[in-house]
Amino acid sequence: MRICVVGTGAVGSLFAANLSLLDGVEVWAYDLAQEHVDAINRGGLRLSGAGDVVGHPRATSDAGELPPCDFGIVATKAMHTSPAIAATAHAFTEGCVATVQNGLGNEETLARHVERVIRGTTFPAGKLLEPAHVQWDVKGDTTFGPYDERTPLAEVERLADACTRAGMPAKAVDDARGPQWRKVIFNASTNPIGALTGLTHGRVVERPDLRALVTGLVDEGKAVASAQGIELDADPEELIDHAARKDVAYDHKASMLQDVEARRPTEVDYLNGGIVRFGHERDIKTPLNAAIQALVKGVEASWTQS
């Protein structure tokens, strides 16, 4: 089996390094950061923290080098999906491409370039410490499901099985939208609040007035999910309160807050913007998500001023 991970930031690296340890699986890592690519090819891709692993995927920044693959795992930031899949699609003409990205709309983007798309939602997280070295913060499950009828469930199962054997527990389901929307609603309702206020997850949740705003955002997301016939696999509210515990993620700065502090473009268009867009299609009003998206876009715009 040959797998190419497209985009080896933190999450992509977790998949690439772990999968590369399996017998009978050849892993390629496609990434545009040349330093990162060179370091991986020189000394391997190292994970430390929740698991200590040194994997040896073949890394390249040249999509032309990629051989035909059975699976792609796209793990770029959501705003890079389109150029990343446009560059690599030729490697997947016979294979399936899974997304493990945040947000909504990645599957649709992939499906414009490749035939068989797998919807994926993943919970493990980490951060890139230096080229070829990722800190693995939390382990977690991944759920995969076919994007549409063109993707055989058997192929989805084959990928989930490989991930599970590699230490990245994954399951294959018929409809993976439930976990995807649960995570999107969780992220869209908490990440931007952290980004706009500077507060950690726990401090957002312990302020009753902000917690009520979070619930307002969650309710809009739930309404849009329900209008599409999506059944959430768990209540995002529970996830939000659980994560606020001191022993879980009280002190966690949402990735969007980290992005804002580092003045990097955020994924707000794929989180709140995705909820607004899908809501618009179904005539469901999402004024709070729209407001939050506009505010975070305003934050991004402020960096190009002055």
Added chain:
Amino acid sequence: MTKVVVAGAGSIGSLLAAHLSRVADVTVLTRREEHAAALREQGLRVSGRSDFTTELGATADAAELPSDAELAILACKGTDLEPLAALLEGALPGARVMTIQNGLGAEEVVAAHGEWPLLSAVTFMSGTRHGDAHVEYVLDTATWIGPYRGTTHEDARRVAELIEAGGLKAKAFPDLRPAQWSKLIFNATVNGVAALTGLPHDFHFAQTEQLSDLGHLVRDLVDEGRAVAVASGVELHDDPWEMNVLATQRGHRHFPSMLEDVEAHRPTEVESINGALVREAERHGVPVPLQTAVYRLVKAREASYSE
């Protein structure tokens, strides 16, 4: 000459004190003694739309204020008004006292500390302080004045005339609430959005081409504010959306004070502006989910650096 006290020498207080000192006998009350000393020794320089240096009295001790002052303008920030009014309790027995803070509620705060006749004002001018003894006059828009307690339209007109004589723009109204509410809605919206995004008040605030453009949010926030004004029985003097569009078309990137405050990690006027609007909405049962969100987010932003 009329004796005038200007309490608070931020940019608005400095602009008022400097211009009034050309036609009145002005004493400035500052919080810091070295600020008062700088004003006494160097005078107060105005640059920008006016260009002059003036002499005026200054003190950091309320007990030294002239007891025969006829007018006192409380020009501190809303967050400093309560302690200032408490400090003035029993002082300035012959003065009409004028508030000029953003938001709602300044008059009530002062009324609780003395029997002075009160005037309300809102100002649309702006300035930038370049040190204790130098203020730049940036936007030469007007200050609007109306009666509040124990005063008349005629009293407001006299103060407006004095301010105009000093070289600033001012206008008296029989009832200030329509103007005050226009500015309240404008400030709650523009200052809140600026504080949260880091954007100065510029073209983004009127942009409505794409669905996620900020102008849509600004318009929705203004619409909520308008509904509260209607429920409160106030007919707005100006349309806050038009005020917003006009301001962005001036080509001048204004940094609202709430943005400057969050960037400097200072307490903001969010309670007297956004908080006042949201509480009025609650009182009248008007749903304002977006104004409420902005209010809570700014409060939380303050908490991120003040706790």
